[in-house]
Amino acid sequence: MQRSNNDIWVGLLVLIGAAALLFLALQSANLLSLSFQKTYNVSAMFDNIGGLKKQAAVKSAGVVVGRVKDINFDGNSYQARVVMAIEVQHQFPKDSSLKILTSGLLGEQYIGIEAGAEEKVLAEGDKVQDTQSAVVLENLISKFLYNKAAEPAAPESK
Amino acid sequence: MIFKGLARIGWSTRVWLADIGHAARLFVRLLSFAPDCVRRFGLVRDQMHFLGNYSLAIISVSGLFVGFVLGLQGYYTLQRYGSASALGLLVALSLVRELGPVVSALLFAGRAGTSLTAEIGLMKAGEQLSAMEMMAIDPVRRILAPRFWAGVLVMPILAAVFSAVGILGGWVVGVLMIGVDSGSFWGQMQSGVDVWQDVGNGVIKSLVFGITVSFVALRQGFEAQPTPEGVARATTRTVVMASLSVLALDFVLTALMFSI
Numbered sequence: 345m346q347r348s349n350n351d352i353w354v355g356l357l358v359l360i361g362a363a364a365l366l367f368l369a370l371q372s373a374n375l376l377s378l379s380f381q382k383t384y385n386v387s388a389m390f391d392n393i394g395g396l397k398k399q400a401a402v403k404s405a406g407v408v409v410g411r412v413k414d415i416n417f418d419g420n421s422y423q424a425r426v427v428m429a430i431e432v433q434h435q436f437p438k439d440s441s442l443k444i445l446t447s448g449l450l451g452e453q454y455i456g457i458e459a460g461a462e463e464k465v466l467a468e469g470d471k472v473q474d475t476q477s478a479v480v481l482e483n484l485i486s487k488f489l490y491n492k493a494a495e496p497a498a499p500e501s502k
Numbered sequence: 503m504i505f506k507g508l509a510r511i512g513w514s515t516r517v518w519l520a521d522i523g524h525a526a527r528l529f530v531r532l533l534s535f536a537p538d539c540v541r542r543f544g545l546v547r548d549q550m551h552f553l554g555n556y557s558l559a560i561i562s563v564s565g566l567f568v569g570f571v572l573g574l575q576g577y578y579t580l581q582r583y584g585s586a587s588a589l590g591l592l593v594a595l596s597l598v599r600e601l602g603p604v605v606s607a608l609l610f611a612g613r614a615g616t617s618l619t620a621e622i623g624l625m626k627a628g629e630q631l632s633a634m635e636m637m638a639i640d641p642v643r644r645i646l647a648p649r650f651w652a653g654v655l656v657m658p659i660l661a662a663v664f665s666a667v668g669i670l671g672g673w674v675v676g677v678l679m680i681g682v683d684s685g686s687f688w689g690q691m692q693s694g695v696d697v698w699q700d701v702g703n704g705v706i707k708s709l710v711f712g713i714t715v716s717f718v719a720l721r722q723g724f725e726a727q728p729t730p731e732g733v734a735r736a737t738t739r740t741v742v743m744a745s746l747s748v749l750a751l752d753f754v755l756t757a758l759m760f761s762i
Contacts, residue, residue: 348548350547354554354555357550357555360558360659360663361663363666364665364666364667365662365705367669368598368665368669368704369701371691
């Protein structure tokens with residue numbers, strides 16, 4: 345294969361393309377932040393997960409300690425089973441509680457862990473008992489209206 | 503009369519079917535010459551130089567301006583909902599998923615596809631292709647296949663450059679000119695763009711578009727009437743057909759990739 349000037353220019357083109365892809369992968373998609381740390385799986389049942397999605401963050405005290413790995417429906421208890429992968433360096437007591445929270449008013453939903461007091465810590469395959477479902481706006485409103493209706497009407501002043 | 507009409511319908515159906523079959527056979531032949539193109543990479547390299555390097559200027563300038571406009575329009579719309587901090591996410595997702603592959607494929611069809619069609623059409627009109635066949639050189643292998651593979655290889659590069667330059671353009675307008683916070687611009691982008699789901703699918707899209715545009719351009723040139731009007735008509739058809747098939751394929755690919 346003979347070498348020519350075109351080699352240099354095409355090489356440059358390929359390099360520019362590779363640089364652009366690298367830029368997209370690192371700067372815009374943040375490939376480096378994908379954690380390859382070891383994790384352990386913990387599951388929990390929720391009555392209602394609201395808008396929680398796979399890959400949503402699991403936070404404790406606002407710091408990301410893991411990700412939601414899987415969400416499915418449990419036909420026996422009619423609840424949602426959420427499997428979370430938590431990084432190994434973070435250990436939580438067995439009686440920790442989980443809440444589905446929303447970041448900001450309309451932000452995405454995440455799971456918050458509140459540490460309990462027990463000495464034993466959660467391990468691979470454990471199930472968290474104490475959970476609190478996502479707040480569904482419709483339920484909140486209907487509860488509010490129901491309570492309003494149940495209140496005795498204000499006595500008319502004469 | 504009725505019989506004549508029926509005969510005409512039958513004839514045009516046959517011509518149409520034969521067209522599709524012919525195109526499919528040419529496509530399979532182009533694919534099967536991939537090993538030859540690897541062996542004689544010099545031919546592909548020269549075409550990559552012609553198709554890629556010379557398209558780089560128009561691609562990056564267009565990407566820059568598309569990024570500028572996205573930054574401006576996105577800011578005005580997002581600001582109404584008080585979420586101007588999501589500007590980076592908006593710019594990056596629209597470029598990486600859609601605009602990068604599609605617009606660069608349309609530009610590529612106009613900039614490089616037409617020149618492929620005209621070149622091959624004129625080769626045919628000047629009977630260079632027949633002359634090659636006389637010398638027992640297969641014009642599909644020697645002329646068409648290197649151009650096809652060069653187009654396929656160059657397209658993802660151009661689309662990636664388009665997206666990257668576009669994001670920089672959005673950054674210039676959003677952060678430097680309007681004053682969106684730089685940290686939230688990049689931070690929202692990084693938390694919302696997925697490497698495989700968004701960037702990877704964008705690359706797959708641009709590969710498919712590269713195949714489409716190069717194939718349409720080469721086939722139009724190869725099948726052109728060997729006259730000046732024939733070449734002119736083939737060039738026009740290249741732009742129309744390549745653009746339409748890119749847009750239609752984009753819809754199909756988007757529906758396949760991003761439906762959950």
